[in-house]
Amino acid sequence: MSDTRPAIETLISEEDIAGRVAGLADEIAESADKNFLIVVILKGSFVFAADLIRALERVGVEPQVDFMTLSSYGTGTESSGSVALVRDISEDVAGRDVLVVDDILESGRTLAYACDLMRARGASKVRTCLLLDKTGKRSVPIEADYCGFEIGDRFVVGYGLDYAHHYRGLPYIAVVQR
Ligand code: 5GP
Numbered sequence: 001m002s003d004t005r006p007a008i009e010t011l012i013s014e015e016d017i018a019g020r021v022a023g024l025a026d027e028i029a030e031s032a033d034k035n036f037l038i039v040v041i042l043k044g045s046f047v048f049a050a051d052l053i054r055a056l057e058r059v060g061v062e063p064q065v066d067f068m069t070l071s072s073y074g075t076g077t078e079s080s081g082s083v084a085l086v087r088d089i090s091e092d093v094a095g096r097d098v099l100v101v102d103d104i105l106e107s108g109r110t111l112a113y114a115c116d117l118m119r120a121r122g123a124s125k126v127r128t129c130l131l132l133d134k135t136g137k138r139s140v141p142i143e144a145d146y147c148g149f150e151i152g153d154r155f156v157v158g159y160g161l162d163y164a165h166h167y168r169g170l171p172y173i174a175v176v177q178r
């Protein structure tokens with residue numbers, strides 16, 4: 001078994017990510033019910049979520065946080081097409097204002113699955129915050145309420161995102177050379 005990492009190239013720098021995360025926190029702070037619940041979709045968005053809740057704290061917003069693990073990718077670079085609920089949240093979302101936080105919006109299946117589940121459980125409001133949006137790749141009609149950056153059709157790693165478990169800890173976002 002080889003553990004050679006594929007070559008990468010920087011796409012979005014640490015500074016640009018930090019600036020945009022602060023901007024997202026400002027946008028969310030403008031419209032948020034002060035008592036909302038963030039549902040973080042693991043694994044890819046844990047780094048983004050950690051920075052986002054600290055950016056929200058800086059602008060006086062203190063959401064509750066819970067975590068859900070959804071899986072659609074396996075270890076490759078193509079989505080498998082079906083979403084599996086690997087680990088559920090523990091909070092009751094009935095009557096709650098929920099902000100679903102995920103890393104990348106591609107086909108839209110992962111985000112649609114999470115939002116549908118929150119609504120089916122009686123959430124009073126469901127909004128979405130995505131770090132990255134691969135526009136033009138959607139197979140389900142869904143858009144993010146808050147979006148960090150639009151990127152093209154390329155496979156990215158870093159800032160929590162992996163390629164077969166590589167590069168999750170990279171402090172910036174990079175493109176895998178294919
Ligand atoms: P969707 O369900 O919208 O097709 O895919 C979204 C999920 O696929 C994201 O939450 C993310 O986990 C994964 N994903 C999509 N594109 C990429 C990518 O370029 N890099 C990595 N590491 N994961 C991706």
Ligand code: MG
Nearest residue numbers: 042043044103
């Ligand atoms: Mg994901």
